[in-house]
Amino acid sequence: HERRRFGYRRLHVLLKREGYLVNHKKLFRLYREEKLTVRRRGGRKRALGTRAPMIVPVLPNDRWSLDFVSDQMTDGRRFRILTVVDDCTRECLALVVDTSLSGARVARELDRLVAERGKPKMVVSD
Structure with missing residues (x-):
């Protein structure tokens, strides 16, 4: 009503x-x-189906977490940081800072990490 x-x-x-x-x-x-x-209006699109519970990483390279953080400089310009963390060791594998991070740049950084550290079993991102 x-x-x-x-x-x-x-x-x-x-x-x-x-x-x-x-x-x-x-x-x-x-x-x-x-x-x-x-x-x-249509609501937020959500993933369909049931989600499998996430495994607890027990070895390095079991799971990497990928996230973006953004902030603003005093002059108003914004910048973003790509963070990649190994969930088992809690080690920060990469911090990539730039005013804009394209998908190609993210893929390039992940390829570089895989060449250095080996391929992870899983990559998660919120």
């Missing part, structure tokens, strides 16, 4: 902006009579 009201309020604002003077109670009555609704 409460959700329907949002649509007529938005309509009232739009009509007022266009220069139409409409009583909001009359608009609400017409809105209800015509059974108007505002289309609901």
Whole structure:
């Protein structure tokens, strides 16, 4: 019931902006009579299916965690940091800092890490 009201309020604002003077109670009555609704937006897409529980890493290179951190300099410019951590040893394998990190750059850094350390069994990212 409460959700329907949002649509007529938005309509009232739009009509007022266009220069139409409409009583909001009359608009609400017409809105209800015509059974108007505002289309609901789609929610966040989530992975389908059941997730397997994550294994606990017991050896180095069992699982690497990949994450991005961002911050801002005093002059307003933003920068991002790619962090790669070995979940077993808790060792930081890579910190890559740049103003923008493309997918190609991330792939290149991971290829470099694999050449140095060997291929991990799993790479996770939130």
